[in-house]
Amino acid sequence: MRRIRFLPVPDPPGAPTGQTDVMLSISDLSKRYGEIVAVDSVSLSVPRGRIVGFVGPNGAGKSTTMRSIFGLVEPDHGSITWDGAPVGPAALARFGYMPEQRGLYPKMKILDQVAFFAELKGVDRATARRRAAEILASLDLADRSAEPLEKLSHGNQQRVQLAVSLATDPELLVLDEPFNGLDPVAVNTLQRALRERVEVGAGVLFSSHQLDLVERVCDELVIIVRGRVRAAGTVTDVRRSAGRHHLTVEVDRPTAPLGDVVTGTLVSSTTRSVVVAVDDDTELDRVLAQARSVGTVTRFEYDLPSLQDAFTAIAGADLAAEVAA
Amino acid sequence: MSGPTGTISSGRAVRLIARRELQARLLSKAFLVSLAVTIAIVFGAFGIGALIGDSDPVRIGLVGAQPPQAAANVEAIAELQDTEVELTELDSRDDAEAAIDTGEIDAAIVDGAELVMRETDDALVALVTPAWQQAALVEGMAVAGLDDDGVEAALTAAVPLRIVELDADPDSDAKEAVAFASVILLFVSIQIAGAYIMMGVFEEKSTKVVELVLSSIRARDLLAGKIVGVGVIGVVQVVALAGSALIAASVFGSGALPVLSFSLIGTAIVWFLLGYLLYGAIFAAGASLAPRQEDAQSTLGPVSVVLMLSYFGAIFSASDPESVASRIISWLPITAPFTMPGRMASGDALWWEVVGSMALTAAAAAVVLLLAERIYVRSIIHTDRKLGWREAWSMRS
Known part of the structure; x- marks a missing residue:
């Protein structure tokens, strides 16, 4: 695997914290396969102690970007750095990875397997086995550790895959669609495991096409559509970037159409409720008074667009349907 | 924050991969069973050979009066022919026919x-007839008036023809068997090891x-580790098979023993490694192109x-190692690893031929390994589709 060229590039968008806290930095990454542009000038960063969600429809370029971090894809252009230096063997030893294409040795015992992958990261044998046993215990797999992987259920195999990525106490965790195929209990376990990692200062980059999960789990997110980063930042940043605030008004048995009294750009409406996008200088007191004039107001909510609405605004309705909750 | 990680060197990566390969195969039931079965077959072959070699004694019944020297003569002739004879006295011709x-x-x-016999057995006739003829002759000479000294002098003069062998090789049968x-x-060891490489890459x-x-180590190190690990397994197999042949030959007192030797086994290991590198490299590259079994x-x-x-x-070379075609085949790197050892065992190969063809095969293996590495490194990561040899070759790594 050749090293990735290091090019001096401006600070990537979506790097809200100071450069000193940024551990992984991807700058201006591009990759095309023949006529297809898989990744187009993607820049993103993963700061210390933060969980970054990487969101986009299938085929948006998430996996290509993540595989580039490990040299599994050689980009046509761009740089990937770790603490300011190009990613090399020393950095790779500090990373944990869960590929989108899950796969382990089917006939290898799971303790041996987790320890083996830790040793491939340069951990000595004794430590690797001890850490493997600890991590399997924490994932409720201690009593299965002498069994070959193929004897385990699909869900438990997923846990072993997670154990492999966590066993070296990585400083950067890169998880490609880690929530795919997990039951709600496992989702909570994984969420807790990720939180534990960032609490000790690691960075996490995970991809997903499920907006509700991303909103719940991540500190920051990067939205990628057709190979390009379209928005990045905290969830609030992204919701704000979608445009004006949304005003939701609900009236019990209104005496006149709500659309006549609540003015703004209509987002959605029913007979007793309406959602409109409004400008920042809208006088909310006046709108509330007008709403009261047609009935009892049961709900009056002024907020940023939901992440789903924001995503629709960013990606367009067609692609947004693919990432619907 | 710092985890228990360090950087991994190429050497360590190769060792780790090789160790995993060894553990996965060497300790697997399938491997141990197949090794045990093969060793059992080797012992069985030598055992059966020993049984066939120990032919039953020829049992002859004697009815009525016989010339006095006949019994001693037949035993002497039997010894010359390397067979045993068992003589039994019977009461009547009827008893004899019943016993037959x-x-x-x-x-x-x-x-x-x-x-009297069921049907003519040439070997038996050749054993018995001269013994009785000679005994009758001695009796006749005595009747004709020769005294004992005269009879003895006549017998001493009647020595059998001395046999002179041009180009004698007492082990030629054994050499042919060992060569084969x-x-x-x-051939089998190289093919099995090549199959392990292919299965491993493919898995x-x-x-x-x-x-x-x-995501942790380089593709080149993965390939190298696999080749080292499977190579060790292959050597274990060759040593186990050749060693059990040696032990079985000495246990059963086989005629192959003088031809089998530690140096023969030593060169067999070298030939195995050369052939294995050559074929293993090709198999690894081929398997790396295919994401599925059919491919x-x-x-x-x-x-x-x-x-x-x-x-x-x-096979052709083993049956006639001295033909011109066999000599040519034993120089081609693709066939030398199995054919030159055959010529060596049959005693036909000259030392410079062995060294020369080893060097040629080693050079070919090195070139093929380099080419195979290029294909493997470029294609192994593409798990989504089948690649052609040419496409993988011209791909960017």
Whole structure:
């Protein structure tokens, strides 16, 4: 695997914290396969102690970007750095990875397997086995550790895959669609495991096409559509970037159409409720008074667009349907 | 924050991969069972050989009066022919015929005049007739008036023709057998090891585990570790088979023993390694192109054809190691690893031929390894589709 060229590039968008806290930095990454542009000038960063969600429809370029971090894809252009230096063997030893294409040795015992992958990261044998046993215990797999992987259920195999990525106490965790195929209990376990990692200062980059999960789990997110980063930042940043605030008004048995009294750009409406996008200088007191004039107001909510609405605004309705909750 | 991680060197990566390969195969039931079965077959072959070699004694029944020297003569002739003879006295011709019927005896001699048997057995006739003829002759000489000294003088003068062998080789049968066995052993060992390489590469690619492995170490180190690990297994197999042949030969007192030797086994290991590197490299590259079993068969098809042709070449060479064609085949790197050992065992190969063809095969293996590495490194990570040899070759890594 050749090293990735290091090019001096401006600070990537979506790097809200100071450069000193940024551990992984991807700058201006591009990759095309023949006529297809898989990744187009993607820049993103993963700061210390933060969980970054990487969101986009299938085929948006998430996996290509993540595989580039490990040299599994050689980009046509761009740089990937770790603490300011190009990613090399020393950095790779500090990373944990869960590929989108899950796969382990089917006939290898799971303790041996987790320890083996830790040793491939340069951990000595004794430590690797001890850490493997600890991590399997924490994932409720201690009593299965002498069994070959193929004897385990699909869900438990997923846990072993997670154990492999966590066993070296990585400083950067890169998880490609880690929530795919997990039951709600496992989702909570994984969420807790990720939180534990960032609490000790690691960075996490995970991809997903499920907006509700991303909103719940991540500190920051990067939205990628057709190979390009379209928005990045905290969830609030992204919701704000979608445009004006949304005003939701609900009236019990209104005496006149709500659309006549609540003015703004209509987002959605029913007979007793309406959602409109409004400008920042809208006088909310006046709108509330007008709403009261047609009935009892049961709900009056002024907020940023939901992440789903924001995503629709960013990606367009067609692609947004693919990432619907 | 710092985890328990360090950087991993190429050497360590290769060792780790090799160790995993060893553990996965060497400790697997399938491997141990197949090794035990093969060793059992080797012992069985030598055991059966020993049984066939120990032919039953020739049992002859004697009825009525016989010339006085006949019994001593037949035993002397039997010893010369390296067989044993068992003589039994019977009361009557009827008893003798009954004993032949039940198989208790092979033949009976009645009154020193008739040789009775179920059907003519040339070997038995050749054993018995001269003994009785000579005994009758001695009796006749005594009747004719010769005294004992005269009879003895006449007998001493009647020595059999002295046999002179031009180009004698007492072990020629054994050499032919060992040469044949060497060819089979090396061919099979190389093919099995090549299959392990192919299965290993293929397993990693089809289960996609290679993605995780290559996120930590380089593809070149993965390939090197696999070749080292499977190579160790292959050497274990060759040593086990050749060693058990040596032990079995000495246990059963086989005629092959003088031909089998530690140096023969030593060179067999070198030949195994050369052939294994050559074929293993090709198999690894082929398997790396295919994400599924069916694809593996189509990409490796041409390789298998070459392997089968070389196999028939080897059999041909083992049966006639001194022909011109055999000499040519034993110099081709693709066939040398099985055919030259056959020529060596049959005693036909000159030392410079062995050294020369080893050097040639080693050079070929080195070149093929380099080419195979290029293909493997470029194609192994593409788990999503089948690649052609040419496409993988021209791909960017």
